[in-house]
Amino acid sequence: MKIAYKIFIIICILFNFGCDSQKTVVDKKKVELSSSVNKISSNLSDEIKFKILLNYDKSITDIKIPEIGPLIKGLRIIEPSDKKTKNANRIYLEKIYTLQSDITGTFILPKVIVDYKENNIKKTISTGRIFVEVLAEDEKSDDSLEDIEEIDFIKTIKYQRDYRGFYALFALIILIIILYFLYKKYSQETWEEQDLTAHEWVNEALIEFQSKKYLEQAMYKEFYQSLSYIYRGFLSKRFNTNALESTREELLISLNKVEELKSFTDKLQQFFKEDEMAKFADIYPKVETMKSSIFLLNAIVEKTVLLEESQEQEWEEVDE
Template sequence: MKKYLFLITLLGILTGKAVAQSVTVDATIDSLQIYIGDQAKIKLQVALDADKRAIFPVYTDTLVRGVEIIDVAKADTQYINDNKRMLITQEYTVTSFDSALYYLPPMEVMVDNKAYRSKALALKVYSMNVPLDPENPEQFFGPKTVMQAPFVWEDWYGIITCGILLIPLALLLIYLIMRICDNKPIIRKVKVEPKLPPHQQAMKEIERIKSEKVWQKGQSKEYYTELTDALRTYIRGRFGFNALEMTSSEIIEKLLEMEDKEAIADLRTLFQTADLVKFAKHAPLMNENDANLINAIDFINETKEVEAENVKPQPTEITIIEKRSLRTKILLGIGIAVLTASLIGALTYIGMQLYSYFA
């Protein structure tokens, strides 16, 4: 008795395992008969264990010759039997444009490299031949009265916009045409500010050098270069010779011919110190740098031209007459051409729209 119970139990286990591992493929169609151009849906369902993977058939654009596939829906997966089994559904939408009885072969699904096939289907496609009475052609559809189309503002937005733009475009076009036709020269008035006297310009530069205090940063060469350049520029403006292109000794000799020796003595010391710093890497003392700055200021004050009191130079106004350049004429011509094309396009658009509405 125990032996029979063991065999029955073993058989049940094996049977349950076989059932659990079975794969079923089923195909159904929602309509066996359709008219030309109508649609039918083929549903392909696969039941398999949850740990398996199914590969559905891939079609290009036809199921069989004469039956076209319109759409393939996304596969839908449902878990059953406590998530041990899966039910996967794939839906295909088909149509046909030739009347015939079509045989739809079994659809093949691959599960673990093994093919499973559904049952075959059939689809009957009918032509839509509806008999008409030639003596009564309006038996299905009665005569229709002429309907007046309703007024819709959206249909007129383009015409209104183009109409509004026509006015500024036309005014601008007229302005450009007048500009290119008159061909008058361009007259401009420019105010020229008076140039500072040489001593004022030199003192302004020296104040800048004094405020930066580059000699306190160990930049003695830069300090003496800027200071002597300011003095050379002053000498050129005050005495009329190009001191910027002359050596220090040449400047001193030229000044001795024009000024007294007392005014130039301190300037000679300044130039000598500057030459030593720039060419012999001389390191002057702090009080020496301050003394040379004072010597430069004293030289300017002793040699500057005497100005009239309370007299400030006024800016002069210069009138400049310029002929219109070729570039300006070209730009005016391009602007006229673009505006003309825009006006013609806008008028054409308005005319076509009005014709379509009232024709």
């Protein structure tokens, strides 16, 4: 369970790393200029707001919105206004012409051309012309008309994607799958590669277990890990259960169905509970209690070995 939990945490971390996006930094232009009107089609009594916006980096010099009032033909300038704001890095200029017409027709608002210097190099930026339609009071405007000539197309921004995290996550998943199948193969070969009965296998496992002298060295967690594996291996081989991969609850449910183990049910339940407390909480019973777990396994082995031998004799008689 602890290993699975750690693997899950690693997968989550790598997945998060793989999902991290790199912000594509789009350099803001040193100088930006635009012009617009509040309505492209109006009536004689309406006011038209012609707005010019200019914003630029503080490093730009010799720049301003030019006076284009004399270039506006056919429309009266009622009220011009100017506005200037600043922030840490840029300056924003705004000029608005309030216009009105005395006659109907189509009028052209001129281009706005701004000259400036960037690093002592002269440059120019401009807007497109704007077409404005003025109608009589009883006429309706045509919404299909376009107001600005020479509109710049929206630029396509290419995003840089970082797939390294996904590659690492994919590689980790493949590695986990390989390790899982290797574990399955190893755990099966541990007791299936030799033609040993369940009791022959458990006797050899117990001899090796006793040679480790876990209790003498106060290696209590290792004691339970090793003895629990022997318990589960024996129960799996002797009673054909999935003891090695079952949880404690699943294992006890399957063992309750085995008639030969009815008298050991409570003690088995107590042992596997102690096993989990030792593995996951580092809580251990008294040494005498741990020793009794070995005696319990020996008792189960002794009781079931007679049944196994009698079954083998019956099978031999049937074969004859």
